[in-house]
Structures are given as structure tokens and as C-alpha cells.
Amino acid sequence: MSMAAETEMEDSSLEDRHLKGVRHLHESGITRIPNKYILPVCDRPNIKGGERNNTQLKLKLPIIDLSQLHGPNRSRVLKSLADACEEYGFFQVINHGIPCDLTRSMIDVGRRFFELPFEERAKYMSPDMFAPVRYGTSFNQNKDGVFCWRDFLKLYCQPVSRFCPQWPCEPSDLRQKVASYTKETNSLFIMLLKAVVESLGLVDDDDIVKEFGDGSQLMVINCFPSCPEPDLTLGMPPHSDYGFLTLVLQDGVLGLQIQSQGEWVTVDPLPNSFVVNVGDHLEIFSNGRYKSVLHRVLVNSSKTRISVASLHSLPFESVVKPSSGLITPQNPKRYKETDFAAFLDYASSCEPKKKNFIESRRLT
Ligand SMILES: O=C(O)CCC(=O)C(=O)O
Numbered sequence: 438m439s440m441a442a443e444t445e446m447e448d449s450s451l452e453d454r455h456l457k458g459v460r461h462l463h464e465s466g467i468t469r470i471p472n473k474y475i476l477p478v479c480d481r482p483n484i485k486g487g488e489r490n491n492t493q494l495k496l497k498l499p500i501i502d503l504s505q506l507h508g509p510n511r512s513r514v515l516k517s518l519a520d521a522c523e524e525y526g527f528f529q530v531i532n533h534g535i536p537c538d539l540t541r542s543m544i545d546v547g548r549r550f551f552e553l554p555f556e557e558r559a560k561y562m563s564p565d566m567f568a569p570v571r572y573g574t575s576f577n578q579n580k581d582g583v584f585c586w587r588d589f590l591k592l593y594c595q596p597v598s599r600f601c602p603q604w605p606c607e608p609s610d611l612r613q614k615v616a617s618y619t620k621e622t623n624s625l626f627i628m629l630l631k632a633v634v635e636s637l638g639l640v641d642d643d644d645i646v647k648e649f650g651d652g653s654q655l656m657v658i659n660c661f662p663s664c665p666e667p668d669l670t671l672g673m674p675p676h677s678d679y680g681f682l683t684l685v686l687q688d689g690v691l692g693l694q695i696q697s698q699g700e701w702v703t704v705d706p707l708p709n710s711f712v713v714n715v716g717d718h719l720e721i722f723s724n725g726r727y728k729s730v731l732h733r734v735l736v737n738s739s740k741t742r743i744s745v746a747s748l749h750s751l752p753f754e755s756v757v758k759p760s761s762g763l764i765t766p767q768n769p770k771r772y773k774e775t776d777f778a779a780f781l782d783y784a785s786s787c788e789p790k791k792k793n794f795i796e797s798r799r800l801t
């Protein structure tokens with residue numbers, strides 16, 4: 438075989454390797470990351486002081502105590518919520534009522550899914566962005582020039598009775614855990630949604646809350662294996678989330694970063710809290726008052742990290758637009774109407790540098 442043919446064969450088997458995901462690479466025991474994962478210098482995470490001597494800026498997100506939401510302190514809680522959504526686009530909720538046994542077992546079953554033999558996981562691989570069950574790698578494996586250090590399992594969740602039979606049957610308790618977790622996170626979301634709507638001063642806007650009764654819920658279980666060269670790559674590139682609110686559960690390993698005053702800072706959540714972030718749809722609904730903030734994920738050289746992001750929004754076919762109750766001559770509409778299909782078209786048709794869908798919806 439000629440050298441060129443050999444190199445070509447090597448290249449194509451390397452290409453295959455990327456599509457098998459980073460868990461697969463990690464299991465092969467590599468000590469350097471393949472070029473496919475190396476970011477241009479300007480996009481690298483710039484881990485200050487080196488990883489061992491980690492002096493990352495840590496951020497304590499504003500705390501929303503849900504045990505105070507239905508008592509005499511309600512207006513104070515709503516004010517904190519409004520401030521957090523305006524200033525950070527992120528907050529953490531405590532006393533949310535979801536049992537920690539359930540959150541622990543959700544992380545645990547997610548971890549066990551990624552520990553299954555590759556062939557078992559591969560049954561759910563699909564390049565189709567619309568697939569209700571999709572195991573994949575990177576951010577958008579069809580488009581990303583540089584891959585990121587993440588594998589994921591995405592599950593459509595609502596209605597549970599429709600999607601549950603399509604979820605992976607291994608690990609054997611996955612369906613039951615995801616079903617319970619879906620139910621609990623959906624109730625928490627509805628509680629937060631009502632508070633968010635009220636915090637915008639929309640006391641009479643019951644329509645939106647009703648519409649969310651049949652809303653969409655997408656669960657993304659992320660696996661960020663330990664990485665031999667974490668300063669050259671990212672677990673997720675800077676992006677915003679498309680939905681209304683995202684509820685993020687983490688396993689205790691830090692990694693999530695948000696941009697605050699021009700610097701990337703690491704979110705350091707309280708134990709048993711949920712990190713919640715404003716998505717593009719809420720930025721549009723609030724006519725830009727609440728911000729869908731860019732965030733990214735760092736990886737590290739010693740620990741695998743698991744996170745579960747639950748993305749909540751309107752039914753897939755609904756149109757999202759600035760709330761009419763917020764539009765005045767002084768505060769005109771700042772965003773075009775959008776729907777889920779427009780987002781998927783955008784996400785699948787380009788490789789957005791900042792993965793920021795909302796820019797394309799802004800009225801100038
Ligand atoms: O892993 C995390 O903490 C965040 C994950 C995330 O941003 C996402 O799944 O959209």
C-alpha cells in the first residue's frame with residue numbers, strides 16, 4: 438500500500454473515532470488529545486495558574502429560596518429573581534422540594550448509561566436533530582470543525598407516556614428514573630415559570646402559563662470524561678440555551694462557566710441546589726429584559742463530570758414572541774417571532790461561532 442493510501446486509511450479511521458465520541462477515546466487510554474479537539478488559541482479556556490494550581494474565579498450565583506415563595510416574603514423573592522435574571526441570566530434554587538435521593542439517582546443512572554459497552558450506547562446514535570432519542574458527541578457533530586469533549590444522551594420527555602417506551606432500555610432502571618425526574622422537574626419548572634411571569638409585572642398573563650401545560654421538555658444527560666489536555670479544549674463551547682428555562686443538575690465536579698463582566702467565571706453551586714438559566718425564548722418573551730447568557734463547560738484531567746440539563750419550553754409548534762403586556766411605544770418589540778422549527782433550522786444549517794441563536798432573532 439502506498440504511503441498516501443495508508444495515511445488516508447489512518448485519517449478515515451481517526452474520523453470514525455471522533456464520531457464514536459469522547460467516552461470511547463477516553464477508554465482507549467490516550468495521553469494526548471487528537472487535533473480534532475484542539476481549539477484555536479483564542480478560544481481555549483485559559484485555565485489560570487494551570488489546572489493543578491487552579492485559581493479559577495468562582496461565582497456564587499444569586500440564591501432563590503423556594504420555601505419563601507409562598508409566604509410573606511414573596512415579593513422579596515420575586516425581586517431577587519428579577520435581579521438575577523437581568524444581571525446574570527442565572528440563579529440557583531434551594532428548598533425546591535425535589536428529593537435528593539432522586540437527583541442523586543438521576544446522575545447515577547446517567548453515569549451508568551455512559552459506562553455501558555459502546556455497542557449498547559451506539560444503538561441510539563443518530564445524526565437527526567429531530568430524533569426523540571439521540572446519543573451523540575460534541576455540540577453539533579454534523580457541523581463542528583473542532584469537536585468538543587462531550588458525549589450526550591438527549592431525550593424528548595413530554596408527554597412521558599409517548600416517549601418513555603423509546604428511551605434506552607439499559608440500564609434497566611433508566612426509564613423509571615427519567616420518568617420520575619421528568620415529573621418533578623416539570624412541576625418545579627411550572628412553579629418557577631409563574632414566579633418569572635409575575636416578576637416581569639405580568640400578573641394577569643395566565644395564557645402563557647396555560648400554554649406551558651403541554652410544553653416541551655428535553656433532557657440532556659451530558660458526560661464529560663476526564664481529558665489529558667483540558668487546557669486545549671472545552672466540554673461545551675460558548676452557547677445559549679434555546680428554551681424558556683433550563684434546570685441544570687451537576688454531580689459535584691465543577692465545570693460550568695458563565696461570562697460575568699467580560700470574564701469567564703466558574704459556577705460553584707450549593708449542595709442540593711439546581712442551577713437555573715434563562716433561555717433564548719424567555720429573553721424574547723421578556724423583550725430583552727431577562728438575558729439568555731452565554732455559558733460553556735470546562736473539562737479537567739482527573740474526573741469525569743456528569744450533568745443533566747432539563748430544557749423547558751412551549752409546545753414545539755408554538756410561536757414565541759415578546760409578551761404584549763410588555764410592549765409600549767417607549768419599549769417597542771425587539772425580537773422577531775420564532776418557533777422550535779426555526780431554531781432547529783438555524784442549529785443544523787450553520788456552525789455559529791458563538792452558538793447564539795438569539796442574535797438572528799433580534800430586530801435592529
Ligand atoms: O454541564 C453543565 O453544567 C451545563 C450543560 C449545558 O450548558 C447544556 O447542556 O446546555
Ligand SMILES: [Fe+2]
Pocket residue numbers: 676677678683732746
Ligand atoms: Fe447550556
